[in-house]
Amino acid sequence: MNIAYSPCPNDTFVFHALVHGLIPNTPSFDVTYADIDKTNYWAANNEGPDIMKISFAALPWVLDDYRLVPCGGALGRGCGPLVLTAENTAxxxxxxxxxxxxxxxxxTAYILFRLWTAQQVPGDIGSIRIMPFDEIMPAVQKGEVDAGLVIHEARFTYQTYGLHMLQDLGEWWEKDTGxxxxxxAIIVKRSSNVNVSELANWIRQSVQYAWDHPDVSREYVLQHAQEMSPDVADSHIDxxxxxxxxxxxxxxxGAIESLLGRAAKAGLVPHFDEGALK
Structure with missing residues (x-):
């Protein structure tokens, strides 16, 4: 089987046991490491591996061609994107x-940001500038942009750039919706021969194995962690x-339906059949 996920610690931690043959009675896996922008693009064009991790925000565009796997993805509390500024903006x-x-x-970060600005920023922002993730905090620091939307390990490192958090969008979302x-999200091509229930069972076993034996995956996680320190990698996984x-x-x-339903009403994603999520 072929699968694509990011080199981020949470993905390598989750899938380590599965792709290294540590889960009994599973096939071999050919792994492609790709950032989520690339897998989003592949899914939108029905390209790439049969199994991929994409952003939930991209799901409405691809549900005709892909099924959502009910595990293996990333959802959580206290893990939202941040809006950062160079000034201690109040x-x-x-x-x-x-x-x-x-x-x-x-x-998801962009959807949350646009939903938040519609509710909280009078007259809305001026313009959006898309740039590589690792260039955003330096750009805010240098004054090239007025604010930046950041994700992942930037939660743990933004203060080293002298930046200030204007809003934790996860905190806002959780207060607003609970x-x-x-x-x-983990998705599978509908045209493939992959049995989703069987795959979900394998992934769940892989997650449990990772929790039960965290040291076994450590070398693999750090190998792909893009010079991230072990402490930051551990925080990322946690x-x-x-x-x-x-x-x-x-x-x-419920969270998926709420986020994407709101986004569809706001014109941020296409309308979709919620029944296709299951």
Whole structure:
């Protein structure tokens, strides 16, 4: 089987046992390491491996060709994207009419940001500038943009750039809805021969193995962690690998339906059949 996921610690931690033959009675896996922007693009064009991790924000565009796997992804609480500024800005209104850098316009982070600005920023922001994730904090620091939307390990490192958090969008979302944030989804091509129930069972075993034997995957995780320190990698795993990774459950599906339903009403994603999520 072929699978694509990111080199981020949460993904390598989750899939280590499965792709290294540590789960009994599973096939061999050919792994492609790809950032989520690339897998989003592949899925939108029905290309790439049969099994991929994409952003939940990209799901409405691809449900005709892919099925959602009910585990293996990333949802959670306290793990939302951040809006950062160089100044210790006190109010969301301070970025009204301003330029904000974002890593993608087809991501959960972007959807949350646009829903938040519609509710909290009078007159909305001025413009969006898409740039590589690792360039956003330096751009904010240098004043090239007025604010930046950041994700993942930037939660743990933004203060080293002298930046300030204007809003934790996860905190806003959780207060507004009481639900976790849907970040990354595992999908399977409908045209493939992959049995989704069987795959889900293998992934759940892989997650449990990772929790039971965290040291076994450590070398693999750090090998792909892009010079991330072990402590930051551990924090990354602790934040993004949780009960929702093992099973979406009622709250997980509720969060997905709420986020994408709101986004569809706001014109941020296409309208979709919620029944296609299961």
């Amino acid at each position: 109010s969301p209104s301070d970025i009204a009419g301003k330029t904000v850098a974002v890593p993608s316009d087809r991501s 639900l976790p944030i849907p970040l990354g 934040l993004y690998v949780n009960g929702f990774t093992k099973d979406l459950g009622r709250d997980g599906y």
